[in-house]
Amino acid sequence: MFSRAYKTAVTVPPLLWVTLFLLVPYALLFGYSFWTVSPAQTIVHHWNLGNYRELLHVHVYFETLLRSLWIAVRVMLFALLLGYPLAYYLSFHAGVRKHLLYQLVIIPLWVSYLVRAYAWKTILGSDGVLNTLLQYAHLTRHPVEFLLYSPFAVVLTLTHIYTPFAFLPIYASLEHIPRNLVEASHDLGASPLQTFWRVILPLSIPGVLAGATFAFVLSLGDFLAPLLLGGPSGIMISNIVVSLFGAAYNWPLGAAISLCMLLLVVGLLFLSQRLEKKWSYS
């Protein structure tokens, strides 16, 4: 059908791209993770499992990973709890306002991540909008400190940032449900609530899984929100990786953590894809 030259022209650039910017860096990461840093701060190219052993025995890494997972789980749940009803309303009940509301959900994505994170800093800070309001209303006398520099601030910010990512695939899956299935359900005597549980929700599961995966994976690897708003108690695993590759100068250990994270995320993506397939019927 197509000439050899055409096939080459089409396949080589993406292959090259993937090799240069994905496979080579991962191979380097893999290599680094088995090396060590000498007391003289040089990287020793001597293969050993020391970095992985350290991950298992030094509690702070494991604890930070657990905290990161817990933050990601909460962000995912909140993003679904906010994103699903929004998507449902838009898809089934918004009528002519549908497209306007859709744009309103999408617009924040055009604003820089950094700006949105900083916005929360000015809202939650001790001189922030929220504390000023609380004091003005005489609800507190002193600024409430726990708002900023806490896991709470991180979860709040990440939820705000990643809810549109959960919303989009859910909305797409709801839009894909043939409306005559909803009519058929009502026709067979199912109330709107029964129709939701028995028809709409099951058919939107692929979108929920995709949205949940987006929110979870993106927030698990996030490092800006914890850096800006997390404080010492809100540190996440990516912050550790950043410092290991930076000030701490321990690339091998950083590489080992990165690789573990990579495996975790790839495993999750694989699982979510399998589940999505199982739940899709089109």
Next chain:
Amino acid sequence: MIASTQPAASPQPLLSLRGVCKSFGKLTVLRAVSLHVDEGEFLTILGESGSGKTTLLRLIAGFERADSGEIWMAGERLDLLPPYRRRVNTVFQSYALFPHLTVRDNVAYGLRVRKVAAGDVEKRVNEALAMVKMSAFAAGKPAKISGGQQQRVALARALVNRPRLLLLDEPLSALDANLRRQMQLELKSLQREVGISFVFVTHDQEEALVMSDRIALLRNGSLEQVASPRDIYGRPATSYTAQFIGHTNLLRGRVEHGVARCSGLEFSSSASDGPALFSLRPEHIRLAGAGVPAAGDTVRFQARVLTQSFHGATDLLQVECAEGLKLTVRLPSHGALTGQRDFEFAATDAVAVRDSEERS
């Protein structure tokens, strides 16, 4: 029994529509439609696309609200109820089977949401599947079965609820011609068997003639004629009905003192004096036997054969009469016919019809 105390002469119809109007924005879809469906009746709503027939069905099912008018079923105002409270079920044009449920769970859906006991659900679902010969496919998902089989499942899913009334929205339009004919007969015998009233929507006049007890012909949102298949075909009230259901020749002329004159043809007519329009079916015109004298009410005329086409059991002829009047004639298959021929028809077969163009 309460039913026996009612006068048998005027049984209350199961469903009645009273002056139902519906518009979508500026587009008027139904204009004051009044119609009734009797208990156990097979009523077909026939019409071209855009005539409002699907909207009419959706109003009965409850997916749309009428702008004015009322719908009553068995002494109860139906149009005020949400669709899930109506004892009406629908077979959708595209079947609308739930893709995530098995065939069995699709059929059980209506019973389960109405909280019927599990044992009864099991029994009734099995009966319904057996009725449409789909028991063997019960465990599969709808995507695994053919269009005709999906059709049967959709039917079982509706009938298992024992509705008072079943609505069918062009359910056979997606099937190929052979399967379609077979399903027409199956559907008709199934309807007799279960004794449930069917309201069947189609644009196919042949399908309507084959299946219905009565046909309601819809045109631009108004009912053109409601009658039994034989009546609507044999006694069309308007020129539109005559042309839409079957083929016909329309003869325009005048009636004076019981005699109609249409472009050189003369025949007795009971229509009132004045301009008149007659429908004469092509199969009612035949070749006049040579030497056989015409019977009392038979109209004889000479015509030239223009074209002849072979349609299996019959031949279709275009003929031209003395005054340039062109007629279509359907004859039992014959050898080739050419030149001037004598034709005849019975005067009673020329049916006076109202001119649909004048009215609208």
